[in-house]
Amino acid sequence: VDGAPRSAAPAPAAAAAAARVAESRPDRQDAGHAARAVSPEPVLGDAAADVPDVRDASRQGGRERIARRGFFAGVTAATVGVIALTAGQSSSLAEPFNVFGARARHRGPNSLPVNRTARAAGVLATATAADWSLTxxxxxxxxSFSRAELVALGTTEADxxxxxxxxxxxxxxxxxxxxxDLLRAVQAxxxxxxxxxxxEQHGGYRVMDMGPEYAQDPTTLVALELNGATLDLDHGFPARIIAPGRPGVLQTKWIEKIEVIA
Known part of the structure; x- marks a missing residue:
């Protein structure tokens, strides 16, 4: 009889302990919910929203830097190319590479380039005729003077x-x-x-006028020789004009007449 009451007594105490444990668990769960409720996600979200703008600006800046580098590299390459391809105008060693400058120079007869040949000028027959004379x-x-008679007047050299x-x-x-001297021979x-x-029968420079400042210059010649040899046909044989300070188109080749006009 005494044993039965002792075994039933602990029941209320166990129930109370279980109740305390049950009460404590919701508190921990609520605390977890509360911690999640105060999450800093909005702050992180704002920072993440800014990241694409920074990356876009970085990519844009990179593209601009690449474009600038490409531009300057292109300008440099073009400049070097022009210098290389036109160097033959100022350096004889580089003449074979002179592509885009004035026509690449090639040695012609009498060691001088030829721009217009006797064939192109249509004077092959008249310039080599045995009865040619300068009037x-x-x-x-x-x-009128043949080549031999011109030489007999006296010749001079000029560089x-x-x-x-x-x-x-x-x-x-x-x-x-x-x-x-030729003008003096006709009392000019x-x-x-x-x-x-x-x-030459055609062309804009077949007739050329010359003022007294050139006609009386002691180095203005009716040239018969060039660089120590008889004037080549392509350089104006049988006779041509050479005067100081005048462009080549006014240094008439294959001349047949000199006339005093004033």
Missing amino acids: VINRSETR LPIACVEGWSQVATWKGVRMR APGSHVRVTSL
Whole structure:
């Protein structure tokens, strides 16, 4: 009888302990919910929203830097290319690479480039005719000179450049009769203006006028030789004009007549 009450007594105490445990668990769960409720997600979300803008700006800046580098690299390459391809105009060693400058120079007869040949000018027959002569006219005074007669008047040498409108220029040694000596042979006044006519039948420079500042210059020649040899046909044989300070198109080749016009 005494044992039964002792075994039933602990029941209320166990129930109370279980109740305390049950009460404590919801508190921990609520605390967990509360912790999740105060999560800093909005702050992280704002920062993440800014990241794409920063990355986009970075990518844009990178593209601009690449574009600038490409531009400057292109300009540098183009400049170097132009210098290399036109170097032959100023350096004889680089002449084979002169592609885009004035026409690449090639040595011709008499060690001088040729721009217009006798064939292109249509003077092959007339320039090589045995009866060629140079006619010098001063109003009523007219004289004709063969090459041998020109030489008999007396010749002189002059080192003069020949300059082409295409961009090249080269000094050469010319030998011939002074223009002023020929004018004197027909009694022309020292201040005379002259007109020179070529055997060439067509072309804008077949006739050339020359003022007294050139006609009376002691280095203006009716040239018969070039660089120590007879003038080549492509350089104006049988005779041509060479004067200081005049472009090549006014240094008439294959001349047939010199006329005093004033």
